[in-house]
Amino acid sequence: MAIVQTSERAHRECNSYSSSSPSGSTNSSRSDSALAELRALEAERDTAITAAEACSKTGTKLAEMARLLQQLALEKVRNHDEEGARQVLVEKAGVMEALEKGAVK
Numbered sequence: 001m002a003i004v005q006t007s008e009r010a011h012r013e014c015n016s017y018s019s020s021s022p023s024g025s026t027n028s029s030r031s032d033s034a035l036a037e038l039r040a041l042e043a044e045r046d047t048a049i050t051a052a053e054a055c056s057k058t059g060t061k062l063a064e065m066a067r068l069l070q071q072l073a074l075e076k077v078r079n080h081d082e083e084g085a086r087q088v089l090v091e092k093a094g095v096m097e098a099l100e101k102g103a104v105k
Contacts, residue, residue, distance in 0.1 A: 062099040069088050073089050
C-alpha cells in the first residue's frame with residue numbers, strides 16, 4: 001500500500017514539475033528525475049507483488065500438503081500401521097514448520 005501511495009505521489013510531483021514552468025531545463029531535469037524515481041518504485045512494487053503471490057501459492061500448497069498428510073496418518077492408524085502413521089506425522093511436522101517460516105516472511 002505504501003509503495004502505491006508513493007507511486008501516486010511521484011505521479012503528482014512529476015505532473016507539478018512539468019506544469020509549473022514549461023520552459024526551463026531545471027524543471028525538465030526535475031521531471032526526468034521524478035519520472036525515473038516513479039519507474040523505479042513501480043518496478044519495486046511489481047517485484048514485491050510477484051514475491052507475495054509466490055509466497056501465497058507456496059503457503060496454499062503447504063497447507064494442502066499438511067491436510068493430506070493428516071488424512072494419511074489417520075488412515076494408517078485405522079489400518080493399524082502405527083509406525084507408518086508416526087512417519088507421516090513427522091513429515092507433516094516438517095511441512096508445518098516450513099509453513100510457519102513462510103508466514104513469518
